[in-house]
Amino acid sequence: MISSKPETFSWRQLTQYALIAVISAGLTLSAIWAFPQTLLPPRLTVSSINAAVQPPPQPQTATPVDSPQSFVTSAVQRVGTAVVRIDTERVVTNPGINPFFDDPFFREFFGGGVPQNPQEYRQRGEGSGLIIESNGLILTNAHVVSGADTVTVTLKDGRQFTGKVRGMDEPSDLAVVKIEGRDLPVAPLGDSSQLKVGDWAIAVGNPLGLDNTVTLGIISTLNRSSAQVGIPDKRLDFIQTDAAINPGNSGGPLLNERGEVIGINTAIRADAQGIGFAIPINKAKAIKDKLARGEQIPHPYIGVRLFTLTPEIAQQINSDPNGAILVPEMNGVLIEQVMPNSPAATAGIRRGDVIFQVDGKPITTAEQLQDAVEQSQINQPLNMQVKRGEQTVEISVRPGNLQDAL
Incomplete structure (x- = not known):
């Protein structure tokens, strides 16, 4: 005879399994309620789907920004059109025949090849200057125009004028030239008494015939005596600068960083580099009107x-x-x-x-x-x-x- 287990035992196991399942489901729901961000996947949205299918971002090219204009450019633009080139010419005559050759014996000895007449030639020079009044008054160095028979002034725009020396003072090496012009650009004059060693210095002129040349440096020292500069016959103190000054710069302006004239470029030390000298503009301002009237400057x-x-x-x-x-x-x-x-x-x-x-x-x-x-x-x-x-x-x-x- 085949026997079987009581039926109540099977129902007890089913009840236990069901209870375990209920407890597990309760624990799972409790955990989801307590930590939803951790256990649930992120919610999909339209924006997230679009972001998922968008291509990776491309590197952007920076928009070019105009660099600010340098103070040198601003200074030169303010005064540049008032800086002029000055060309001079004079006739130089060599002495006549030496009296030694007047003797007929020596004239015959040299075969009559002795020159009979004085020899003449034209000596040319060049320099710079700056217009200080719109009617054509120009300030420059005395040594630029001293002894000149003709003076030609060329503006930055190419126009040429015949210049007339109104006044000249050799001890201060300053001169005023007049051209027949109207509404001409004028250089603003600064105050050289406010200068300090280390200030910016900008030299503008026509060195060696190279028109409209600009060089940059600083004020190296102030009140340099004429004896120290090497021109003891002058009666003034100079501004020393390392801005390059060359032949042809003479008479041109030395500017500060604001484009104001603080000096008149005058001299260099031939035995050194980076040593140039300028007449303080206050000295020029003190006598320019007298020079323009043709008056003598007392010294x-x-x-x-x-x-x-x-x-x-x-x-x-x-x-x-x-x-x-x-x-x-x-x-x-x-x-x-x-x-x-x-x-x-x-x-x-x-x-x-x-x-x-x-x-x-x-x-x-x-x-x-x-x-x-x-x-x-x-x-x-x-x-x-x-x-x-x-x-x-x-x-x-x-x-x-x-x-x-x-």
Whole structure:
């Protein structure tokens, strides 16, 4: 006989399985409710589907941005049309025949090949200048137009004019030329007393015939004396710059970063590079109107050659066994030479004197004495304290007019 298990056992297993299934489903639903972002897949949207099918982004090309205009460009544009080229010409005549060849014997000896007439040739020069008034007044260097028979002025736009020298002052190396023009561009004049070492300096001119040349540098130093520059016959102090200045730049403007004229380019040191000099524009502003009227510029002088004396220099002079004089070991200005018939000679200044005070102000350098004389009045006394050997004497010197002595 075949027997079977009770039926109640099977129902108990089914009940257990069903209970396990219910508990598992409850735990799953609880976990989904507590952590939906983690357990559920992200919800698909139209935008996400579009993003999925879009191609990868392409690299974008940057839109070009115009670089700002440099201050040099702005400065040159402001003054460039007022800078002119100046060409000069003069006829130079060689001396006539040497009297030595007037003797018939020597004329026959040389076969009659001795030239009979003076030889003439044309000497040409070039420089720069700047228009300072719209009616055609031009400021330049005196040495650019000195002795010229003809002066030709060329504007930046190519127009040419015949220039006439209105006035010229050799000691300050400044001149004013006039052309017949109207509504011409004018260069703005700055203030050279505001300059500082390290400021920008822009030189504009026509060096070596290369028109409209611009060079950039800085103000290297101020108040460089004419003796230090190498032109002791001038009566002013210079601006020194490392902006390139070459022959043909003379008379052209030296600009600041705003395009204002701060100097007139004048000289270079031939034995060095990067050393150029300009006349401060305030000096030009002080005399330009007088030059335009053809007036003479007075320059007081006393007529001495001098140099700065220090105790160390005095010791060197006194230690020379062949020295002609003994000088006091002090700070001051040593008189090296007194010009005959000069104001200094008339007043009694002697070689070997040491000037250490003028009108109550201490004098320790040659530049200080030159400035004191330059600022004085012609024929008005300058009271000088002078050391002469062991003695101190007071001498009154009345400066004369330098132009009268030339």
